[in-house]
Amino acid sequence: xxxxxxxxxxxxxxxxxxxxxxxxxxxxxxxxxxxxxxxxxxxxxxxxxxxxxxxxxxxxxxxxxxxxxxxxxxxxxxxxxxxxxxxxxxxxxxxxxxxxxxxxxxxxxxxxxxxxxxxxxxxxxxxxxxxxxxxxxxxxxxxxxxxxxxxxxxxxxxxxxxxxxxxxxxxxxxxxxxxxxxxxxxxxxxxxxxxxxxxxxxxxxxxxxxxxxxxxxxxxxxxxxxxxxxxxxxxxxxxxxxxxxxxxxxxxxxxxxxxxxxxxxxxxxxxxxxxxxxxxxxxxxxxxxxxxxxxxxxxxxxxxxxxxxxxxxxxx
Numbered sequence: 001x002x003x004x005x006x007x008x009x010x011x012x013x014x015x016x017x018x019x020x021x022x023x024x025x026x027x028x029x030x031x032x033x034x035x036x037x038x039x040x041x042x043x044x045x046x047x048x049x050x051x052x053x054x055x056x057x058x059x060x061x062x063x064x065x066x067x068x069x070x071x072x073x074x075x076x077x078x079x080x081x082x083x084x085x086x087x088x089x090x091x092x093x094x095x096x097x098x099x100x101x102x103x104x105x106x107x108x109x110x111x112x113x114x115x116x117x118x119x120x121x122x123x124x125x126x127x128x129x130x131x132x133x134x135x136x137x138x139x140x141x142x143x144x145x146x147x148x149x150x151x152x153x154x155x156x157x158x159x160x161x162x163x164x165x166x167x168x169x170x171x172x173x174x175x176x177x178x179x180x181x182x183x184x185x186x187x188x189x190x191x192x193x194x195x196x197x198x199x200x201x202x203x204x205x206x207x208x209x210x211x212x213x214x215x216x217x218x219x220x221x222x223x224x225x226x227x228x229x230x231x232x233x234x235x236x237x238x239x240x241x242x243x244x245x246x247x248x249x250x251x252x253x254x255x256x257x258x259x260x261x262x263x264x265x266x267x268x269x270x271x272x273x274x275x276x277x278x279x280x281x282x283x284x285x286x287x288x289x290x291x292x293x294x295x296x297x298x299x300x301x302x303x304x305x306x307x308x309x310x311x312x313x314x315x316x
Contacts, residue, residue, distance in 0.1 A: 004028045015039055016062060030066045033073075044069050049079035057118065058302065075113065098202065100150065100192075101143040104132055107195045118295050126286040131188050136165055136177065142189075147202050150193070155207040159214055162186060182215035246314040250276070253308045259283055263293050269315055275304050 004010075006021045010028030014021075014036045035043045037058070042065040046055045055072055059065045111128060114120035131137060142150065142158050162182045167175050190208040197203050208214075225233070230252060237245045250261050259281040268277045279302050284291050296302050307315075 014062075024063065026062070026066065030069070033069055034062075034065050036062075044072065046072055046076065049076050055117070055119065072117070075117070098147050098200075099143065100145050100147055103147050103196055103200070103202075104143075104192065106200065107192055108132075110195065110199065122292065122294060123283055123286065128188060130286060131185060134185070135168060136162070136181070136185050137188075139165070147193075147196050150207055152207045152211070155211050158189065158208075159186065159211050162215060163213070179215050180218055183217045186215050242314065246311070249311050249314055250307075253311050254305050256305070257281065260296070266315075269307075269312075270304075271312065271316070273306075274309075274312060275306050277304050278302065 004027050006018065006027050008018055010031055011018060011021060014031065016024075016026075033044060033046045035045065037043055040060050040062075042059055042062060044055070044057045044059070044065055046069070047053070048055055055076075057068060057072075059068060108125075108129065111120055111125045115122050115125045137143075140158060140161055142154065145154065162185060163176070165177055165182075167173055167177060186208070190206065193203070193206045193208050197206050233248070233252070237248055240248075247258075247261055250256065250264075251258060254276065256278055260278050263280040263282040264276070264278075268279070269275075270277070278296065280293055280295050282291055282293050
């Protein structure tokens with residue numbers, strides 16, 4: 001693709017000068033889909049291959065923003081080509097031969113791409129893999145069905161199978177699964193068939209969308225610490241090492257997640273303003289046990305928070 005040259009009109013809304021842009025080799029086309037939010041802070045905004053899904057990312061270097069924008073553009077074009085191949089009319093060989101099991105592989109490949117683009121959580125992706133491998137899922141007889149053959153009656157049979165399934169190991173052997181466990185499996189297969197409908201365009205209707213008697217999520221009541229409980233913990237913290245004191249104090253004073261607290265770096269603290277910047281999280285892979293530092297999922301999660309004087313003193 002031949003790129004355009006940089007012009008003053010193309011630099012509207014950007015603080016970089018024309019001379020600086022020329023030195024960096026930036027063109028008007030490079031800056032399309034990029035907005036400067038503040039000095040050295042840029043947002044990439046693009047529409048996905050379906051024209052509906054949004055791809056948005058904030059980065060802190062204009063060259064990184066441009067490189068990432070072109071990476072997204074390439075992936076979107078590849079996705080459009082893939083859609084053309086799968087969107088053959090429903091008499092096409094792919095539509096008739098693709099099984100649910102094969103469709104799961106395509107779903108996981110798509111999910112992995114989204115994880116790599118920071119559009120989906122790694123933990124959610126790994127949860128999906130583990131659920132697909134669970135006995136509750138693999139013991140069902142729906143995996144070898146052709147996707148287009150799974151109708152409302154077949155979806156109802158799968159739902160009844162979930163209710164009738166029994167635990168096959170451990171102290172609860174022979175007992176039915178908890179409804180929340182059934183809910184997670186049903187939610188996953190419903191999401192899978194939404195993928196077949198909206199992304200692969202193999203079916204026109206998701207047969208699981210209106211299944212009767214489907215499992216429902218039962219939300220357990222959470223118990224929160226009251227002020228007395230917080231003070232008790234803080235009193236006992238004084239007998240712990242300084243690192244543990246700092247970690248727990250940060251979590252209690254700010255409400256940040258433990259994964260966010262564990263990924264903090266010293267330069268995330270602004271002692272002049274008395275704030276802390278949350279931009280990453282430390283997560284443990286459920287597949288291989290490795291610890292991974294990743295950026296936070298959404299722009300709203302990328303935030304700056306005020307610290308108490310006591311927390312600042314501990315950090316110092």
